[in-house]
Amino acid sequence: SQELEQSPQSLIVQEGKNLTINCTSSKTLYGLYWYKQKYGEGLIFLMMLQKGGEEKSHEKITAKLDEKKQQSSLHITASQPSHAGIYLCGAVPVNDMRFGAGTRLTVKP
């Protein structure tokens, strides 16, 4: 099975600071997804990366997939309390999706 490791497991940052969350796969990724989950809510799709070296941005969140397609990073610029939640990376082998254990982000005002 596709094993995904996320780091760090939890992160506490001051509002306005930048931060990075990493997701590493033991195998080459066919697709890498980033999701955000707030307590008591469902998973919110952030973005999908498929090509080596691909980079996508949405508002203040940027995600990159490395050339070898085994590592992805999620970068948040000038964090805000609204960014708080659990960030999950998910990988797609075929007709299946595995998730990392998640990174719990707390943003202090």
Next chain:
Amino acid sequence: DTAVSQTPKYLVTQMGNDKSIKCEQNLGHDTMYWYKQDSKKFLKIMFSYNNKELIINETVPNRFSPKSPDKAHLNLHINSLELGDSAVYFCASSLPGLGYTFGSGTRLTVV
């Protein structure tokens, strides 16, 4: 218009009971899934159906049985509930090569 809807959102039940969680998607997706999220927020796939056909059946107890009456529905029936079954269960759907859409989850508490 909810794309993937799960019911109920919360379920509290006693050990030994049988319960079902329903999932419906109106996206026209071919594949539907059930995931279990444990206390550490780790999501593990349980089942996957493609056009009503079971394609993924991970190692879960036989007490868990998925049922797909049509490709828009995938229900999860659980027999003889145990304390360890307490978790949040997510339904999801997808089309090949596209993103996954998740339901809002069902928080199951077994007491």
